[in-house]
Amino acid sequence: MFKSAVYSEPFLNELHSKPIEKPTPHKSIPSTLIRKKPLDLPNLDETQIIRHFHHLSQMNFGVDTGIYPLGSCTMKYNPRINEVISNWDKFSCIHPYQDESTVQGTLQMMYELEQMLKEITGMYAFSLQPAAGAHGEFLGMILTKQYHTSKNESDRINVIVPDTAHGTNPASASMAGYNVIELPSTKDGAVDVDVLEKTINDKTACFMLTNPNTLGIFESDIDEIARIVHDAGSLLYYDGANMNAIMGKARPGDMGFDIVHLNLHKTFATPHGGGGPGSGPVGVGKKLEQFLPIPRVIKKKENYHLSNDFKESIGKIKQFYGNVSVLLKAYCYITLMGGNGLKEASEVAVLNANYMKEKILQKGSYELPFRSLRKHEFVLSCESLLKKKGIRAMDIAKHLLDNGVHPPTVYFPLIVKEALMIEPTETESKYDLDCYIETLCKIADEDTEKIKDSPYNTPVRRVNEVDATKKPVLTWNQI
Amino acid sequence: MFKSAVYSEPFLNELHSKPIEKPTPHKSIPSTLIRKKPLDLPNLDETQIIRHFHHLSQMNFGVDTGIYPLGSCTMKYNPRINEVISNWDKFSCIHPYQDESTVQGTLQMMYELEQMLKEITGMYAFSLQPAAGAHGEFLGMILTKQYHTSKNESDRINVIVPDTAHGTNPASASMAGYNVIELPSTKDGAVDVDVLEKTINDKTACFMLTNPNTLGIFESDIDEIARIVHDAGSLLYYDGANMNAIMGKARPGDMGFDIVHLNLHKTFATPHGGGGPGSGPVGVGKKLEQFLPIPRVIKKKENYHLSNDFKESIGKIKQFYGNVSVLLKAYCYITLMGGNGLKEASEVAVLNANYMKEKILQKGSYELPFRSLRKHEFVLSCESLLKKKGIRAMDIAKHLLDNGVHPPTVYFPLIVKEALMIEPTETESKYDLDCYIETLCKIADEDTEKIKDSPYNTPVRRVNEVDATKKPVLTWNQI
Amino acid sequence: MKFIPNSPLKKQMLKEISLSSIDELFLDIPKSIQINHLDLPDGKSQMETEKHLRILANKNKDCNELLLFTGGGIKPHYIPAVVKSITSRSEFFTAYTPYQSEASQGFLKAMFEYQSMIASITGMDIANCSLYDGATAIGEAALMATRITKKKTFLIPSNLSSEKKSVLMNYGQGADLTIKEFTYDKKTGCINIKNLEKIIDEQCSAVYLEIPNVFGILEKNIDTIETLVHNNNSLLIIGIDPLALGVIQSPGDLGADIVIGEGRNLGNPMDFGGSSLGLFACKSKYIRQMPGRLIGLTHDADENEAFCMTLQTREQHIRRGRATSNICTNEGLCSLAAVSYLSLLGANGLQKLSEENFEKGQYLKEQIIKIDGFSEVFNGIHFNEFVIQSEKNVKEINKKLLKSNIQGGFLLESWFPSLKNTFLFGVTENHTKEDINRFIKVIKGVSNV
Amino acid sequence: MKFIPNSPLKKQMLKEISLSSIDELFLDIPKSIQINHLDLPDGKSQMETEKHLRILANKNKDCNELLLFTGGGIKPHYIPAVVKSITSRSEFFTAYTPYQSEASQGFLKAMFEYQSMIASITGMDIANCSLYDGATAIGEAALMATRITKKKTFLIPSNLSSEKKSVLMNYGQGADLTIKEFTYDKKTGCINIKNLEKIIDEQCSAVYLEIPNVFGILEKNIDTIETLVHNNNSLLIIGIDPLALGVIQSPGDLGADIVIGEGRNLGNPMDFGGSSLGLFACKSKYIRQMPGRLIGLTHDADENEAFCMTLQTREQHIRRGRATSNICTNEGLCSLAAVSYLSLLGANGLQKLSEENFEKGQYLKEQIIKIDGFSEVFNGIHFNEFVIQSEKNVKEINKKLLKSNIQGGFLLESWFPSLKNTFLFGVTENHTKEDINRFIKVIKGVSNV
């Protein structure tokens, strides 16, 4: 039994507001600049505000609410201790331009975090500056440019991505000015080495890949792929969104990747915050090190410094040094888990995924396209359900909501029809996995009408997203 | 529209537990004492625990959920800043036997809080030791005893309480060994001065009263009452649960009360915590000061000390010095509000109550027994609804729950039939008061069957409290 | 004015109820006692308040800055962040006592689980959902024993802390209890059973003892005592430190009728002695004589599982002057912290924690008595507190320790004048090996001078 | 292993899916690249981790210990406790991007309110629900201007901070933007309009300017500039500090087409430069060229109010290589802090806050220039930051201030080599009068020596 809380919560500006006072600003402000129209914000009391957001919060599903196996997103439990530590004034109330002697603790944390990430990925150096995965990708593309330019090969204008790639990969590449070439996968769901070999050439700047890929399949030909890419003078980029599958088992650096981004808000348990802040550190091989953003944290004797002393650096990709509280949480997480714990996390993440996959397949309602052994996630197709009963992946997602669990990612990767992409992570118990499996399979047997009309137990019924785009209403004033 | 969240949440010991390890305790523990049976607690993971309590929390109503006008309980908004401050390690992680030089901040806070409470109540000295209102009452009774004993009047064995008194008053008196004599109220709902005069005598140790009383009526004859009580050689005790009505308007000390307890978790906005921790400081007049519990915080020059140097003290009523974090929150609250703010709080608390009372009476479904002008709360009767439609106060309470608001106190004070005791407090907005009024009055017009079957929108339907007492099940093992 | 949304609406609201001023609302207060203002400063902003409180806070030294080895039943323990995260769910902490069960199922179920866990670790049938603290729990237990046995003499160890004794005296006086003391063995620190045998008589309602006792000693001969007490038709009441229950036999298995204890250790901060939690468990048959609130399992109108406060007829709001206790507001949120804490530990965690506390207790003591001029006072087996005698002046030693930001032992002489120059030391899982070693080094230094 | 409930169940689960070892799950990884362990320490307990982090923390000085008067667009502001209390509701902070709208109505509605408030204070039609930070927002705005105007020259003030310039350069290079600078008036610190007139040409997609600018100066002649820019068929992009909007005209009223800004100030901590929030608002007509996520109002199947992400066809997960931006994860929780913060302030609060910041800025500057050897560099009206020239060595002064636990001004020379021996000072509502006076006393002392 599950029902979400429902409140018909008014907008903040519909709550009772105290009268707005007339502006009485200082005379010395130039009259062209002084605010004339009064500000238009409600004047509320704490009680009203607390209740408003309290009600809204109860109409929102988080990892704390229940299992959240959103494929590719690695929604694992966010340890509470990390929230506490990152909230200490000593960490959160410091200014980026404070004298270095007064921020040695944070600089040490950043320095050591880089060392940890280097060890985990096998890369040569790291930048902690990017604010998210896509931001890391963009930095990666800028580094790629700088690298080829430094070798007088600015005519490398293409970036290759597999057809299973996450949308940010092509978007980042083209934002950096590259042409994006899409590589079709084999029937096994992996990179087609032959096609890659044919596609790649001296116009190729980079091949972007995640391994395991977004089907959860490990690219076993990775050695061969790396050889082909490097032989063509191209770089090989690693989208680290799937790093949770292989910590302590294999390292992108060892696989031949030149650039790596990690999603700390995925693999390293920092909360996703309903959409951020995230952090997407970028690691590179030795040949790219000199291009990394400044400042970089360096250690001299026992002291840490922010150094701008890197002449070939691409400069900055974000103001200051990254989303530091997210870095801190990831640092705490790695400290808590240790090398042994991270390995165990990957092992159980993979075990959980394969366990679910097998159990679901046994029941026969969903198909698994492509190769069988998966890493930390797997993509089902419900195409046959669509054919048989007219039920779509989205319908299944919505009815899962009625059961108090979060649906998988749907319709991604694009090459799978009616895709359900499931990533349980290692922080779910067998009990919750079993419940999920049962629920998912039961839905397949349910009455089509019932499923089409779902969800029922959420704060609202099926949301009409199409109407939202027709005449977009984005603010109170547009209602 | 309101519906509470519903989760069919298993017990903690029904969740998947890791195996219980065999005890391997130290050999040097005497064999008669060493634990033989393994402990019987589930071994869970953080994720499971967080979700469990997350689900439970959403099935609980607090002030943050909505208006909570529980008469006598003063459920006002609990400022968040107080939670933050009391959570600072500097306040919460200190040992009661630390060297005084290392806890000067907390001692100063306690000392100053006593000064503040003295000013607010007009009393001569305070003890912060009691953990709750009833605990303060009990201390008050012990002080009463000590006082009379010191005057060789140990034969004062009776304590008088009005029939409107809160249950803790007679309970505390009798726990201290007193006979309790109940005083009937006048038809106005006030103390019957004549009957009091007749009842009181040289066997009377104390008269316990709250003012305004539990009907929300100010005892305007308080001067006369105090005179009578003191003339009889008795003490006059003030139950401070209703202090929220009169801050900055009148003081129990000025009314002639000898002993006062305050409920910091009512008047001074410290959260009630689902049942505590509370704090019930006791203030006394000069003639009782020497009996107060030890240690007391004293100030010498600029330093604060815990002094046991009070020979006539009754000793201790609780280990250490009281629920210090609650004291700290109250201290913050008084600092935030200031003298002017506390007065405003009482004024608006009284305004809100009278506003609600008038508006409700205008609609005619409920009656107001006794005198009209109320302080911060008022007691309605729905006796006529019972007669007309068979609807009881409890039914109304339950149906209010369906509307996302908390019901008033019901069936108290005992002298009002089908009592609904409403205390809105000053932290509610007019908007919320108006909604509440409307809801309450609409319920009176609803179909009896529907109301009798309520609530509908809560996590469970009407709870059978009678069956719970038949064969009480208090633990997992008793299920 | 902050926290008062209707401040700007006073006129309008007054008008709607046909009044013209706030003063009219206070006409029932006689002029003679009306006041016009409070002699307190005006309200401060949140920012100012925070800054002011920070100044106060900085006059304290917390246990991260001050290494504490002070016994007395309260010590720094590690509290996992999850505990606070649960207790700061505002649905919980801004709720009142769960009078309306339908709107309080969450808290009620948590309290039911708390009762279950307390019953489980103490080995008793049932537990209530909190009293004020461990000391008042002794008082309530004494009164309950008298209600059950109709006898009025309550026996306690002479080495009960004077704070607890004082609380007990105050609780006992209303019921006219006679409180008598039995002595302890000067060698072992355990109960002097001979003396207990001598003192116990037919008026004895109950015998109270503690495991570990005030000296940190784990009583040896409970079976003898248990037989003695029960043969006398008295009750056996045991006071415990719940964190010891991972290594020691549960009081239930030892034959206790009532178990009490201070539960602050279960996930609540030291709070300068606040945030207390009175544990209270007993045998089923005494249920109707119990003090405090009980949460029971029942069902709703649809026959689904539901919880409510039960046996309220024992309580003050129903039974008034004849209630089993006057307690109303209890320590609810501290109980919630306790059930969260216990579920985080689990059986395995509690066991390990007990072991660690036991072992660190042994280790620290061994290190201290190696130092010249310090000796063990009692040879009974102790848990995480213990008594040490010093040849030098203990006050002076503590003063010097403080200069190194170490808070030394509690000076037992203030409770037991005969125990001159003795420290009560305490240590927990929260002290690292380095902490302990630092302490030893420093105390060696200051006591050599 | 902590956070991995199935650790003890591995064997059982493997068996259920007919595998015999974990290794079998990793057979698809070529042996050649398999590793056996990570060269990192083993996991620490939560207690150990906390103790370790406390050691690190103690190597920092926070802004309660260190009085900061450092400008640069980031300064200590007071954050009411309610903000954190809202953002730490775990339903919010443990959620992903709201892909499933039915299960995300709470966050979606809050983001809709955030958009509404940002649109309202900036005076623009619409706002998105965050970009990474103020600097990347300039980059995104530049790209958007090119998409709208199909022109490729982007004009910026020569006194844009070198950090922001660098970010902009990196964002611009993919679209082959030419970035040109117009100078500022050396006397006022305002834009040199003559120079701007000279530089602007038909290739100009947009002119970017900041209010207040990097020197803290409030630009005087926006109307002239606005006319100039729009007559040139270019866009006007204004960068703002939202906390100034209580006193100054909204950019919308000034004729801006796009408004960006750093929103950290709205309820987020300094976080050593993290916890950033890229504000982004614009005119309705440009909606389809906007970067970032947009939350729209719509209805559900029962025609009730509902919210969802909208116009997703602009975004990378739909449009991939042709998206308006690559942004996916944004700064959601920082936006939630911002909407909470703005609702706590309300119109009245924001206005007062702006005034206070403005006035403290004036006061501090006046006090400083009274001191011998310090003078104001620009005579334009400034907000809460300002530039001061020193006759003595600024580095030395800062070093000495640090000894009194004061962090002095930012040394502008590191961004603008021509501004030798200048400080960029900043002050906010968080600085009390006493703080300021203490600072003045100390700086007077150290600069006299």
Ligand SMILES: Cc1ncc(COP(=O)(O)O)c(C=O)c1O
């Ligand atoms: C495979 C993959 N790559 C890249 C990203 C982009 O990461 P972010 O959302 O942090 O920008 C994601 C996350 O959605 C992802 O799943």
Ligand SMILES: Cc1ncc(COP(=O)(O)O)c(C=O)c1O
């Ligand atoms: C009038 C009155 N007196 C006394 C009390 C007892 O206070 P406490 O619950 O803190 O023991 C209460 C609270 O319920 C009350 O309302």
